[in-house]
Amino acid sequence: MTYLFCFDDHRGFSEDVRKRFSDTERYIVKSFQTREEFLDYIEKQREHNFCKVAILGVHDTEDHFEIIDRLAAEVKKIDQRIGLILLCPSDKIEAIRKTVKFNIDTYIPKNSNSILRIHNAVKKIISEHSIGIFRKKRNISLYVLLTFLLISLLLILIAYFNLPEYF
Numbered sequence: 001m002t003y004l005f006c007f008d009d010h011r012g013f014s015e016d017v018r019k020r021f022s023d024t025e026r027y028i029v030k031s032f033q034t035r036e037e038f039l040d041y042i043e044k045q046r047e048h049n050f051c052k053v054a055i056l057g058v059h060d061t062e063d064h065f066e067i068i069d070r071l072a073a074e075v076k077k078i079d080q081r082i083g084l085i086l087l088c089p090s091d092k093i094e095a096i097r098k099t100v101k102f103n104i105d106t107y108i109p110k111n112s113n114s115i116l117r118i119h120n121a122v123k124k125i126i127s128e129h130s131i132g133i134f135r136k137k138r139n140i141s142l143y144v145l146l147t148f149l150l151i152s153l154l155l156i157l158i159a160y161f162n163l164p165e166y167f
Contacts, residue, residue, distance in 0.1 A: 002126055003045060003052045006031040007038045013057055014119065016115045021122070025126055035067075038072060046079045051129040055121050060089050065099040076103055078151055083125035087114060101167040 004027060008014040014031035020025040032038035045052065054075055058068050072084055083105045088096045090109035098109060106121040108114050160167050 001050045002027050002122070003048075003050055004029045004122065005038065005052070005054045006057075007035070007054065008057045009033050010059075012111075013055075013114070014092050017055060018119060020115050022060070022121055032105060035071060038071075041077065042075060042082070047090055051083075051126050052079065052081065053086045053125050055087060055118060058092075059086045060094075061090060062099075065096055066102060068096075069100045072100060072104060081129075083122075083128075085121050085125075087120060118138070 004017065004021060006014040006017055006029065008031055011031075011033070014029075018029045018031070021029050030041060032041065042052075042054070056068055056071065058064060068086065069164065072086075075082060075084065084103065085106045085108060085109050086096065086104055090111055093107055095111055105125060106117075107118045108121065115132055
C-alpha cells in the first residue's frame with residue numbers, strides 16, 4: 001500500500017494524479033489545499049510503515065519557494081521515510097534547487113508529461129522502500145542462520161568431548 005499526499009493549493013495537478021493512481025488496492029491518494037491539513041494528516045499516518053510519498057506543487061514566486069522549503073523541512077521532521085517530489089515550473093527549477101535545500105527526491109517540471117514523470121518517480125520510491133524491507137528481512141534471516149550454526153557447532157564440540165567413542 002502506498003500513500004500519496006498532494007499539497008496543491010490551486011488544484012492544478014491533484015486530479016491528474018488521482019486519475020493516474022486510480023487503483024485503490026495499491027494507492028491511497030489524498031489532496032490538501034491548506035498546509036495545516038497536510039501536516040496534520042501526515043502526522044496521523046506517521047506510525048504506519050507503508051510507503052509514503054508527498055507531492056508538493058510549487059508556484060512561480062520566490063516567496064512560495066521559501067514556504068515549500070519550510071514545508072519540506074517540517075514533513076521530513078515528522079517522518080524521515082517519506083519521499084518528497086516537487087512539481088515546479090520548468091523555467092524555475094534551478095532557482096528552486098538552490099532555495100529548497102532539504103532532502104528532495106525528485107524535481108519534476110510542469111509540462112504535458114509531468115504526470116508520467118510523477119508516476120515513474122513514485123515507482124522508484126516504492127522500489128527503494130521495498131528494497132529496505134527486504135534488506136531488513138535478509139539481515140534477520142542471516143542472524144538466525146548464524147545463531148543456528150553457532151549452536152550446532154557448540155553442541156558438536158560438547159558431544160565430542162563428552163562422548164569421544166562416537167567420533
